[in-house]
Amino acid sequence: MGDHVIVGEANVSRVKQQKRVLIAGGGVAAVEIVMGLNALAPRLVDVELVSPDPDFTYRPLAVAEPFGLGEMTRFDLGKIAADHSAHHRYGALASVEPDEHAVVLADGRRLEYDLLAIAIGARPVDPFPGALTFGSAEQRRELSQLLEELGREGARTLVFAVPPGVVWALPLYELALLTAAFAARRGVEDMSLALVTPEDAPLGVFGRQASEGVRSLLENRGIEIHTGLYPVEARPGGLVVSPEGSVPADRVITLPRLVGPEIPGLPADGAGFLPVDRHCRVERQEDVYAAGDCTNIPVKQGGLAAQQADVVAHAIAADAGADVEVPEYRPVLRGLLLTGGSPRYLRAEITGGRGEASELDVEPLWWPPGKISGRWLGAYFATLAAAEPPPHGIAVEIDDLGQLLG
Numbered sequence: 001m002g003d004h005v006i007v008g009e010a011n012v013s014r015v016k017q018q019k020r021v022l023i024a025g026g027g028v029a030a031v032e033i034v035m036g037l038n039a040l041a042p043r044l045v046d047v048e049l050v051s052p053d054p055d056f057t058y059r060p061l062a063v064a065e066p067f068g069l070g071e072m073t074r075f076d077l078g079k080i081a082a083d084h085s086a087h088h089r090y091g092a093l094a095s096v097e098p099d100e101h102a103v104v105l106a107d108g109r110r111l112e113y114d115l116l117a118i119a120i121g122a123r124p125v126d127p128f129p130g131a132l133t134f135g136s137a138e139q140r141r142e143l144s145q146l147l148e149e150l151g152r153e154g155a156r157t158l159v160f161a162v163p164p165g166v167v168w169a170l171p172l173y174e175l176a177l178l179t180a181a182f183a184a185r186r187g188v189e190d191m192s193l194a195l196v197t198p199e200d201a202p203l204g205v206f207g208r209q210a211s212e213g214v215r216s217l218l219e220n221r222g223i224e225i226h227t228g229l230y231p232v233e234a235r236p237g238g239l240v241v242s243p244e245g246s247v248p249a250d251r252v253i254t255l256p257r258l259v260g261p262e263i264p265g266l267p268a269d270g271a272g273f274l275p276v277d278r279h280c281r282v283e284r285q286e287d288v289y290a291a292g293d294c295t296n297i298p299v300k301q302g303g304l305a306a307q308q309a310d311v312v313a314h315a316i317a318a319d320a321g322a323d324v325e326v327p328e329y330r331p332v333l334r335g336l337l338l339t340g341g342s343p344r345y346l347r348a349e350i351t352g353g354r355g356e357a358s359e360l361d362v363e364p365l366w367w368p369p370g371k372i373s374g375r376w377l378g379a380y381f382a383t384l385a386a387a388e389p390p391p392h393g394i395a396v397e398i399d400d401l402g403q404l405l406g
């Protein structure tokens with residue numbers, strides 16, 4: 001939307017109208033963009049958030065659920081939007097008409113925009129046959145059931161297998177460590193736990209120092225580590241791996257592989273993800289940005305989604321006329337690893353897909369020290385969580401949910 005002209009008494013004054021900013025999505029990236037725009041360009045933008053879900057779901061705590069240590073927390077998107085001078089509209093993005101500056105929703109409605117941000121996440125799929133893929137409510141219940149049966153009629157040899165192509169494997173390491181702690185608390189004996197991964201070192205994306213710390217943590221808990229192996233199929237008695245052989249297993253637990261949204265009207269890479277440049281602009285598009293798991297960044301992680309979102313917020317604020325400099329996306333990976341004892345804070349700057357300046361500590365390496373670190377959303381969710389404690393606390397590791405959310 002350009003300037004428009006008001007013809008007054010003697011003067012002709014030019015009044016800048018607000019830019020209509022449409023944000024598709026309601027997860028980490030979308031919410032961080034909303035908060036960023038409210039901070040950077042408060043009167044210059046009219047922001048609408050479009051998503052099919054009424055809530056923002058804080059997913060990292062899903063790993064605590066099967067162990068009865070916490071649960072995924074939901075926050076009302078309407079309130080989040082209203083708290084940041086934006087509106088929430090129910091709807092699912094179906095396609096984009098970039099030349100018309102319009103999107104079409106799944107129910108056929110058409111919305112026009114001046115600036116568009118896509119933050120609709122990725123779609124999880126089972127990565128290989130025969131395993132329990134961790135993610136949905138039903139899969140979390142299945143894992144709870146498996147844990148309840150441990151050491152009785154249930155499985156005694158559990159293998160946690162990182163699938164090929166999944167670079168953010170931290171939740172699976174948490175599941176392995178939390179299972180070891182759970183079994184120890186219950187006094188389950190004759191159990192064996194193993195972790196199989198294509199990585200050349202445990203959580204190698206965090207760099208050498210952090211990875212060595214994670215290796216000794218796993219070893220101290222009696223979790224066998226097999227690196228450089230690609231899971232192919234879970235069969236009765238074992239996990240078939242590539243390049244050859246199998247690892248004994250009664251049950252195999254894995255993470256989903258993520259598939260891109262492939263949005264009609266916008267470009268996509270071979271796996272359906274939106275290709276973005278260093279300013280998170282969708283390649284070859286005018287006025288279209290993207291952030292988070294729906295983009296082609298190699299590590300699909302909440303903290304990185306928030307960092308991309310910050311770049312998008314700056315870029316849109318600048319396009320709307322705010323006096324801000326647009327930073328480049330320079331990923332810093334921060335991971336809070338739940339262990340069943342003291343959590344570990346991992347941090348690395350990522351260059352060429354690998355972690356540099358690698359750190360691991362039992363003390364927070366960032367503040368607020370949440371599972372998802374975000375410039376604006378961290379503090380906001382920590383405050384909300386402190387105001388409305390959920391029904392179940394995080395009993396074993398941290399009894400202040402705000403700390404995990406923040």
Ligand SMILES: Cc1cc2nc3c(=O)[nH]c(=O)nc-3n(C[C@H](O)[C@H](O)[C@H](O)COP(=O)(O)OP(=O)(O)OC[C@H]3O[C@@H](n4cnc5c(N)ncnc54)[C@H](O)[C@@H]3O)c2cc1C
Binds near residue numbers: 029062092371
């Ligand atoms: C078990 C688990 C543990 C994790 N642990 C961590 C952790 O410890 N730290 C960390 O940083 N990250 C963690 N992550 C990863 C993190 O949750 C994701 O990387 C992050 O949520 C990605 O944010 P996003 O906004 O891109 O996508 P999402 O959070 O997936 O949000 C996508 C949003 O888009 C909406 N949407 C979907 N389709 C449409 C559509 N067509 N139109 C409009 N809206 C749509 C959805 O309803 C949703 O609101 C974990 C993930 C899982 C599953």
